[in-house]
Amino acid sequence: MTAKPYKTNDHAQAWENILKVVKDNVSTQAFRTWFEPIVSVKLKANVLTIQVPSQFFYEWLEEHYISLLKKTLRKELGSTGRLEYSIIMESASSNSSPYTVKIPTTDRNVLKNPSVALPIDINKDTIRNPFIIPGLKKIKVESQLNASYTLDNFIEGECNRLARSAGYAVSEKPGGTSFNPLLIYGGVGLGKTHLAHAIGIQMKEKYPEKIVLYVTAERFQTQFVDAIRSNNKNDFVHFYQMIDFLIIDDVQFFSGKEKTQDVFFHIFNHLHQTGKQLILTSDKPPIEMQGMEQRLLSRFKWGLSADLQVPDLETRIAILDNKIRIDGINMPKDVAEYLAYSITTNIRELQGALVTLLAQSSFNKKPITIELAKQMIDKFVKNTAREVSIDYIQKVVCDYFDLPIELLKSKTRKRDVVQARQLAMFFSKNMTKSSLAKIGAHCGGKDHATVLHACRTVNNLIDTDKQFKSYVTDLKKKISID
Numbered sequence: 339m340t341a342k343p344y345k346t347n348d349h350a351q352a353w354e355n356i357l358k359v360v361k362d363n364v365s366t367q368a369f370r371t372w373f374e375p376i377v378s379v380k381l382k383a384n385v386l387t388i389q390v391p392s393q394f395f396y397e398w399l400e401e402h403y404i405s406l407l408k409k410t411l412r413k414e415l416g417s418t419g420r421l422e423y424s425i426i427m428e429s430a431s432s433n434s435s436p437y438t439v440k441i442p443t444t445d446r447n448v449l450k451n452p453s454v455a456l457p458i459d460i461n462k463d464t465i466r467n468p469f470i471i472p473g474l475k476k477i478k479v480e481s482q483l484n485a486s487y488t489l490d491n492f493i494e495g496e497c498n499r500l501a502r503s504a505g506y507a508v509s510e511k512p513g514g515t516s517f518n519p520l521l522i523y524g525g526v527g528l529g530k531t532h533l534a535h536a537i538g539i540q541m542k543e544k545y546p547e548k549i550v551l552y553v554t555a556e557r558f559q560t561q562f563v564d565a566i567r568s569n570n571k572n573d574f575v576h577f578y579q580m581i582d583f584l585i586i587d588d589v590q591f592f593s594g595k596e597k598t599q600d601v602f603f604h605i606f607n608h609l610h611q612t613g614k615q616l617i618l619t620s621d622k623p624p625i626e627m628q629g630m631e632q633r634l635l636s637r638f639k640w641g642l643s644a645d646l647q648v649p650d651l652e653t654r655i656a657i658l659d660n661k662i663r664i665d666g667i668n669m670p671k672d673v674a675e676y677l678a679y680s681i682t683t684n685i686r687e688l689q690g691a692l693v694t695l696l697a698q699s700s701f702n703k704k705p706i707t708i709e710l711a712k713q714m715i716d717k718f719v720k721n722t723a724r725e726v727s728i729d730y731i732q733k734v735v736c737d738y739f740d741l742p743i744e745l746l747k748s749k750t751r752k753r754d755v756v757q758a759r760q761l762a763m764f765f766s767k768n769m770t771k772s773s774l775a776k777i778g779a780h781c782g783g784k785d786h787a788t789v790l791h792a793c794r795t796v797n798n799l800i801d802t803d804k805q806f807k808s809y810v811t812d813l814k815k816k817i818s819i820d
């Protein structure tokens with residue numbers, strides 16, 4: 339083929355054409371993992387620059403896909419075509435001017451999620467919008483909502499029923515229920531941010547003419563400090579007083595920051611008095627918040643405080659299934675279940691495990707199997723104290739004897755079920771840190787004495803019954819995660 343420089347400088351088009359070919363030549367998973375995150379940046383003098391998320395990413399591409407990339411690039415750009423990488427540095431959490439980096443400055447790209455962001459005009463002479471870099475003619479309030487955090491995607495379970503339905507009620511009638519403020523609290527990675535966005539998105543859909551704003555407490559504080567520095571405190575306050583439905587994420591961040599609490603107190607009062615809706619999230623209930631002014635805490639308690647708890651097994655499985663479906667991931671059901679069984683405390687970690695597993699499988703060109711999941715979990719979760727869960731033990735035992743798990747948890751005294759139940763208790767006692775009472779409660783509402791008895795029985799049978807002993811050995815192997 340003769341060298342023919344690309345006619346246009348349309349980098350996006352060139353990259354899109356290249357991707358089309360790549361897509362036909364790599365697995366779907368590899369494509370999602372290694373090519374979808376790439377952004378084309380420019381095409382100049384037949385050099386196509388693409389942006390990749392990390393150094394590691396770049397090395398991976400160079401190592402595994404370079405010949406494919408070269409070939410395709412040549413096809414697209416001719417023999418003088420070259421590829422250059424621009425690597426985003428990973429320390430994105432630096433504190434320097436957080437807004438200018440992220441907030442689009444032109445109308446062309448101001449709306450990332452047109453379905454949820456509603457630009458509105460406000461009087462530019464009176465109020466500065468702290469979300470926008472100064473100097474722009476038209477000031478807009480973007481809702482800052484993440485369109486993928488919808489209520490539909492927020493799986494309902496016992497653990498979140500109150501918060502979810504309160505959120506739904508609020509979004510139907512913002513400011514018009516007794517849930518004002520609605521305070522959603524709970525531990526890390528349990529879905530506070532997701533639910534807060536979901537409520538915002540619902541409100542926006544139902545009341546498109548209203549101004550909805552999502553902001554983290556941290557960002558609110560930085561904006562406030564900036565406003566003070568540039569003598570714009572009034573603008574700051576007025577801006578926030580103009581919002582109809584205000585969502586503040588992680589209010590515990592205000593702890594110990596008296597001035598910010600003070601200004602928030604006034605904004606809160608204004609909004610509340612004028613019937614506007616406030617939605618707050620926090621990692622702990624108001625009663626445990628330290629360093630927070632009493633008058634603010636008492637206001638937090640005016641409405642409804644709803645907590646998010648650790649999801650139970652069914653909910654964890656449903657969350658993973660949902661994610662797998664949305665992302666179009668190809669994963670055997672038992673592997674997804676294994677993840678849900680093994681990671682019990684935190685949904686973010688659960689999803690992280692899923693993503694890591696996908697990357698690992700594409701990385702080592704290995705199929706996604708329970709084996710791989712075990713290895714990965716071992717590495718992935720090694721820093722957080724981890725143990726096999728009772729749920730997992732029950733599942734392995736039931737699979738082994740081909741019994742439905744409900745039977746194991748029932749009161750039935752059928753011989754084979756009793757034996758399986760005793761084995762589950764035995765392994766739970768030996769392989770988890772759970773108390774006898776907890777183990778009993780998990781295995782059909784038995785008390786601690788029953789669990790002790792089960793352990794003794796199993797130990798006796800191991801010594802006397804060869805067949806039984808081989809069950810125990812098999813099961814032990816299956817349960818062990820190492």
Ligand code: ADP
Pocket residue numbers: 491492493494498524525526527528529530531532533657685686689
């Ligand atoms: P938090 O703000 O409480 O730390 P996030 O809202 O960031 O937690 O949730 C962590 C991850 O878990 C997100 O990816 C979120 O989408 C997901 N998640 C949490 N709860 C649910 C749920 N009930 N259904 C589906 N996904 C959930």
Ligand code: MG
Pocket residue numbers: 530531532587588
């Ligand atoms: Mg959060």
